[in-house]
Amino acid sequence: MDILLCGSFDDNERDAWLAELQRALPQARWHMSATAENAGLITAAVVANPPAGLLQGLPNLRLIQSLWAGVDRLLSDPSLPDVPVARMVDPTMSAAMAETALWATLSLHRGFYDYARQQHACDWRQLPQRRADEIQVTLLGMGQMGRTCAQRLVTQGYRVTGWKLRSGAAEGVALEHGMDALWPLLACSDIVINLLPLTPQTGDLLDRRFFEALRPGAGLVNLARGGHLVEADLLQALECGQVGHAVLDVFRSEPLPAEHPFWKHPQVTVLPHIAAATDMRGAARIVAVNLQALRDGESLHDLVERSRGY
Known part of the structure; x- marks a missing residue:
């Protein structure tokens, strides 16, 4: 399973997320960017408010999994592919x-x-x-x-x-x-x-x-x-x-x-947007469950209703 990891985080934060996601889903192949060579392989994107347009040109994309609970910025991208979007719901x-x-x-x-x-x-x-x-x-x-x-x-x-x-x-x-x-x-x-x-x-x-x-x-x-x-x-x-x-x-x-x-x-x-910081360990496990469901053809969790905005 080929998965794109992208978003508005710095290199250190991206690398930390990658390490947790690899531990949670070791059989996947993770890509840090979409290229002409890998675009057709990517079936899911794990994102953290990626820049607008970044998810275009992925013909086999089947799921966009957000690492954040809020998806308003993600949904505001008019070029967002018409595939299921899941938000982070972490106890x-x-x-x-x-x-x-x-x-x-x-x-x-x-x-x-x-x-x-x-x-x-x-x-x-x-x-x-x-x-x-x-x-x-x-x-x-x-x-x-x-x-x-x-x-x-x-x-x-x-x-x-x-x-x-x-x-x-x-x-x-x-x-x-x-x-x-x-x-x-x-x-x-x-x-x-x-x-x-x-x-x-x-x-x-x-x-x-x-x-x-x-x-x-x-x-x-x-x-x-x-x-x-x-x-x-x-x-x-x-x-x-x-x-x-x-x-x-x-x-x-x-x-x-x-x-x-x-x-x-x-x-x-x-407060500097710290009321509830994302716990990478728990979030990575939640992402892994949804990606495994996608791979196995099972029901996906916490899908966004685009018409409602969440």
């Missing part, structure tokens, strides 16, 4: 995301960001302390990551409601769906955590209207994509107190430019 990554969501929720709930600001001002002042069951957390996006985060928060005693665009079910968690249900849900939310996929329907969702619908002083946690957030609208909402504090892990431009106001804003916590 290890979901567990890591749940840890970050819990940390952010606890920090917002207990005022730890406020205490950090007080420390810089030498301000010894105790803030009111609420119980976890008095805190309403709204979780946008109820895929595997969203469900794992919701369950972790429920275990800690928080009131959690999930929201998604389309109807569905989520065991052990209240669930709302559709835009009409979003606005009244925001009005009673103390903390909103965004884990939505980035699609034409969800881009710029976190905008002025969204923030005005929130309970005043609510916390925002964006762990999904920078394209969900209208940054100028968030800055305005922070200025007027509609949003009390924002924890941001993803941005429209990454790395976040040094001159960006988020860096020094006292009510913004900046």
Whole structure:
């Protein structure tokens, strides 16, 4: 089986991925680039946001397997071949995301960001302390990551409601769906955590209207994509107190430019896109399972519905 490995990573990262993938699938032949000599041999591509057009000219390509959970950049390539695309769904990554969501929720709930600001001002002042069951957390996006985060928060005693665009079910968690249900849900939310996929329907969702619908002083946690957030609208909402504090892990431009106001804003916590780093070992095993299924003519896992964008 001939497989192309390509993406927007440096040589060291590529070599590390190759070593893990070779261990997981030793019988495969791995190619680092497509050439006139090997293009007709390649039946699958394992990718990490490859440059647009890189997957053209592979006549026998049967699967594009993403190493990342998000596939919005991949699907935005108009030249992407019309073959199945699978995204990375890794329980290890979901567990890591749940840890970050819990940390952010606890920090917002207990005022730890406020205490950090007080420390810089030498301000010894105790803030009111609420119980976890008095805190309403709204979780946008109820895929595997969203469900794992919701369950972790429920275990800690928080009131959690999930929201998604389309109807569905989520065991052990209240669930709302559709835009009409979003606005009244925001009005009673103390903390909103965004884990939505980035699609034409969800881009710029976190905008002025969204923030005005929130309970005043609510916390925002964006762990999904920078394209969900209208940054100028968030800055305005922070200025007027509609949003009390924002924890941001993803941005429209990454790395976040040094001159960006988020860096020094006292009510913004900046993370460098590390809420849930990909574990190469686990991800390589997941890739191997799908590639073996492709080779054996079996059902593929975690295929993307292109019309939905995830």
